[in-house]
Amino acid sequence: MxxxxxxxxxxxxxxxxxxxxxxxxxxxxxxxxxxxxxxxxxxxxxxxxxxxxxxxxxxxxxxxxxxxxxxxxxxxxxxxxxxxxxxxxxxxxxxxxxxxxxxxxxxxxxxxxxxxxxxxxxxxxxxKQPELPPSTHHKLSFRTGASTLLLDDIDIVLIEAAGNYMCIQTLSESLVIRETLKELLQRLPGHFVQVHRSTLVNLHHVHKVQPHNNDYQFTLSDGKIVNASRRYKQNWSKMLSEC
Known part of the structure; x- marks a missing residue:
């Protein structure tokens, strides 16, 4: 050791x-x-x-x-x-x-x-240090209807489905956008991964990964606990420490 x-x-x-x-x-x-x-x-x-x-x-x-x-x-x-x-x-x-x-x-x-x-x-x-892509401060754009949001990718903690919308949780606020999870997955950087049917997580904000029942839980940098399905483990297991 x-x-x-x-x-x-x-x-x-x-x-x-x-x-x-x-x-x-x-x-x-x-x-x-x-x-x-x-x-x-x-x-x-x-x-x-x-x-x-x-x-x-x-x-x-x-x-x-x-x-x-x-x-x-x-x-x-x-x-x-x-x-x-x-x-x-x-x-x-x-x-x-x-x-x-x-x-x-x-x-x-x-x-x-x-x-x-x-x-x-x-x-x-x-x-098992995570091999994450280099952290960047590039702007990401999101549709909110008639307008467009520009956010630093490092400020985004997670993105969750909320009915027919998606909710972006940043370090300081929650924002609602008019895009689907599928659309976001096709264009967001590789450190945004799907960990649940309705949840994307920015791996740069993962503080801890631990088993939970037959799945996993992520503790994020803002203290939020996110359920991560075993079904999506292949999305993040190579970039984060195995549990």
Whole structure:
């Protein structure tokens, strides 16, 4: 089992000590550095990004906050290394964390069971990094009747059928268009895949894939849970980690 190199950033020495004590139970983990402020953390990650697999990142720190670091790293996918785990005592930051491609979100005090599940998910993601097409910021056009919408493809999280229309869910709003799923599949980039009879997902926004009954569930970067039918697994299995 390969070594996972990780960084811990937290302004509370006791929090770092407690987390290090729990992580000591996993011999394949290598703590490369610990920081007590956001500025030093960001500088280190920018200089050593390709040497770090996993980051435990406190949200409230002197200097740059955890969310600020997420924004400045400008990740295109939650699954892209280094995987960023937000650690905080405040639940209200979860949406913003996933919006900026955090891999996971842990509430303090971090339980051993929750940490074990987080590390298992991280190991799966790192062992089988998704081979997604390069993330782009190209404009995509959609018909809404008499007018046309122009959207950045990276802003689109998923598209779902809604009666005779399709509903586009972006990072900030929901929009209704007058196109069919079949028409969209013929012209959208390859990272938009059908995962259910009525659902298209932008794979750049997939945060987690897990079995659910006889099918799968996707957790997206905005926290939304999407059912994915086994029937459509061939559409995404080569680009995302297998469950």
């Amino acid at each position: 390969s070594t996972i190199n990780l960084v811990i950033a937290d302004d509370e020495p006791l929090a770092i000590s407690n987390l290090k004590a729990k992580l000591a139970n996993y011999p394949n983990l290598n703590i490369k550095a610990c920081f007590d402020n956001g500025d030093d953390t960001l500088q280190y990650l920018q200089q050593h990004q390709h040497e770090v697999d996993l980051v435990f990142l406190d949200i409230q720190m002197p200097g740059l906050k955890g969310i600020d670091i997420l924004k400045q790293l400008n990740k295109a996918s939650a699954m892209a290394a280094p995987l960023l785990i937000l650690v905080t005592a405040y639940e209200q930051y979860a949406f913003s964390a996933f919006e900026h491609f955090a891999f996971d979100y842990l509430l303090k005090p971090v339980s051993r069971q929750r940490l074990a599940q987080c590390l298992l998910d991280a190991r799966t993601a790192l062992d």
